[in-house]
Amino acid sequence: MPTVSDKARYRRITLVLLISPIVFDLGLNLLEGSNRRQLDDGPTIYSEAPGKVAVITGESLAYNIPLLQVQRLLEHQGLVYDVVKDRDFTVAKSKEYFSAIVVGGSQPTSLSGTAIEELTNGGAGIIWIEDMPSHLSPLFGIRTVPETESHQTINRIDYGEFTTRIFNEAIYPIEPLEAHVNGWFMDNADRRVSPAETSYRSQNTSGIVYYFAYDACSWWGVDPEYPWARAYRLQMALNNILSGHLTVSLAPYPRNLKTAFITRIEDVDPLHNSYEWIMRAYSYLEYYTSRNALLSVSLTPTYIDPSVGLDIGLEAVESDVLRKWLSHVLLSGGTVIEHGFTHQYNGKKTGVAPEFYNEEKREWLSLNEQKQRISAGANQIRSNLGFSVKGFEAPHYLANKDTYAALSQLGFRYITHNSDTPFLDRIGLAEGLVNIPETLGYIPLDSTKELEETMKANIDMLYNMSCVILFFNHLYEDESLKIGEHLLEYSLTKPMVWYTNTDNLAEFWHERLNAYDKMDVKLGRDIEVTLGPTRKAGLTIVLPEEKSIRRVHVNGALWPTFRDNYVILPVLRETANSILISLSEDEPNTNMPQGLTLVILSTALSILLFKKTTSTHHVNRTQG
Numbered sequence: 001m002p003t004v005s006d007k008a009r010y011r012r013i014t015l016v017l018l019i020s021p022i023v024f025d026l027g028l029n030l031l032e033g034s035n036r037r038q039l040d041d042g043p044t045i046y047s048e049a050p051g052k053v054a055v056i057t058g059e060s061l062a063y064n065i066p067l068l069q070v071q072r073l074l075e076h077q078g079l080v081y082d083v084v085k086d087r088d089f090t091v092a093k094s095k096e097y098f099s100a101i102v103v104g105g106s107q108p109t110s111l112s113g114t115a116i117e118e119l120t121n122g123g124a125g126i127i128w129i130e131d132m133p134s135h136l137s138p139l140f141g142i143r144t145v146p147e148t149e150s151h152q153t154i155n156r157i158d159y160g161e162f163t164t165r166i167f168n169e170a171i172y173p174i175e176p177l178e179a180h181v182n183g184w185f186m187d188n189a190d191r192r193v194s195p196a197e198t199s200y201r202s203q204n205t206s207g208i209v210y211y212f213a214y215d216a217c218s219w220w221g222v223d224p225e226y227p228w229a230r231a232y233r234l235q236m237a238l239n240n241i242l243s244g245h246l247t248v249s250l251a252p253y254p255r256n257l258k259t260a261f262i263t264r265i266e267d268v269d270p271l272h273n274s275y276e277w278i279m280r281a282y283s284y285l286e287y288y289t290s291r292n293a294l295l296s297v298s299l300t301p302t303y304i305d306p307s308v309g310l311d312i313g314l315e316a317v318e319s320d321v322l323r324k325w326l327s328h329v330l331l332s333g334g335t336v337i338e339h340g341f342t343h344q345y346n347g348k349k350t351g352v353a354p355e356f357y358n359e360e361k362r363e364w365l366s367l368n369e370q371k372q373r374i375s376a377g378a379n380q381i382r383s384n385l386g387f388s389v390k391g392f393e394a395p396h397y398l399a400n401k402d403t404y405a406a407l408s409q410l411g412f413r414y415i416t417h418n419s420d421t422p423f424l425d426r427i428g429l430a431e432g433l434v435n436i437p438e439t440l441g442y443i444p445l446d447s448t449k450e451l452e453e454t455m456k457a458n459i460d461m462l463y464n465m466s467c468v469i470l471f472f473n474h475l476y477e478d479e480s481l482k483i484g485e486h487l488l489e490y491s492l493t494k495p496m497v498w499y500t501n502t503d504n505l506a507e508f509w510h511e512r513l514n515a516y517d518k519m520d521v522k523l524g525r526d527i528e529v530t531l532g533p534t535r536k537a538g539l540t541i542v543l544p545e546e547k548s549i550r551r552v553h554v555n556g557a558l559w560p561t562f563r564d565n566y567v568i569l570p571v572l573r574e575t576a577n578s579i580l581i582s583l584s585e586d587e588p589n590t591n592m593p594q595g596l597t598l599v600i601l602s603t604a605l606s607i608l609l610f611k612k613t614t615s616t617h618h619v620n621r622t623q624g
């Protein structure tokens, strides 16, 4: 890994070479010569550890949410990782990884301190969450200290740009020795109690190490103001420990897009036929369509109110205007999601109750009952709109494993629920399903400007995390229409956003997961990435920003669609597909020691022979 000081030295050498054009040429030739020689010696140009992250856990698996959240984070980022047991993470094993995340809550008491030390000394970054054995703390520039009474008064963490609440949870007090404090535990009186997050680099050549003195993997989505603050901090730490390394990731969206923006129109049923609502719905659709943004409509196809004997389906004459609007949504590229069959049970009316779970009896409908209701709703939508729904949103987000089994058996492809993660998620669902999380909440009645501002701040956070930006809107009043438009407008100020619907994103995520599940990275003469099959073009392999791609082969054939640091892939038909990426060789690379020696020699020569040359017009030659 090129260190900061090496890079600076290289830069100085390059500058000296520029002074003397002839020797500059000589230097480059020598450098190329040495390059070739090294190539012939074998695949050693990128001498880093393979691009893999180790997730280290201990024996305590009673509470596995932290591990699952780390896995979701890494899968969303498209990084290759292994879950490794503490006792298996030996010094030899550590050489396979260029960074590690330690799930401290699982009590990794058998983890070798030497392996951790070797890892950071070799330049790898580490994130340690919660419980840390005190003998390891100096490696993190901190010291563990006992809990005192003042720790009982902690109610939030202050990160400067935002705060996040502390719930009924354990914290792990420390004192910073040399570590930098990134966030503080605060008490009711606004006083700093102790550090909540630190980062530290012991020497220029060591990796960056982070310590989270609380469970950064839990309570996601709970803080009402910044629901994803903890996931955000974890991801920022991950980005930082990976910077400077040759990371190879499979982007979460097509064509290197940074995020996806999705609006769900919520709780639409056959009685959404009032003049006011329909006018608002057309106006909203027009606003989105004229900006190339799409709508996803959560539709309950049968409205029931047993107390007044109402039972109106999508086929009813009263629903004509709604069906027309829904057809316009579909024609403009939007989609329809099934939001239950009736969105109620027993004597309740549509919308106010869940459908699969009886809250009084605390009973779930059976798999068969759920399957029948879901399929009745899907058939009703198909026969009235000519559209086959692929997505499902359980009323009140109340679904159990039978709901997922029913959906999977009926050929559904995704759910769109709010869950405890902002990341792409398939863990805990049935085969063939993914969740497109609702990450940005919704616009309630009587919303204020304040709510709009909070939602915009969360758009910023989700955008920086490359997480899907998804909110829902009932369009019950003009104010909610306006706020929805403002959120789209705000998002449009950001580059590289995919304005899509839930169907498109789910299909893309399925294809990406197929490719990702076989992903492997080898760093040798070239970067060799193995991916599983995908039926969609547009999957993107991303390298660090400072890298410059020179040539790409996909399954042995030259592939032209790449730019700077990323490759946009075609359909991949093989079970295992090989993508070979060659980098441009004119960038600083300290993994070429012989080349560097020759450059230094030629520099000395240039100074001796061409002392008086001060030409600068060869600057462009650095492009190689």
Ligand SMILES: [Zn+2]
Residues within 6 Å of the ligand: 267, 339, 343, 351, 395, 396
């Ligand atoms: Zn609902």
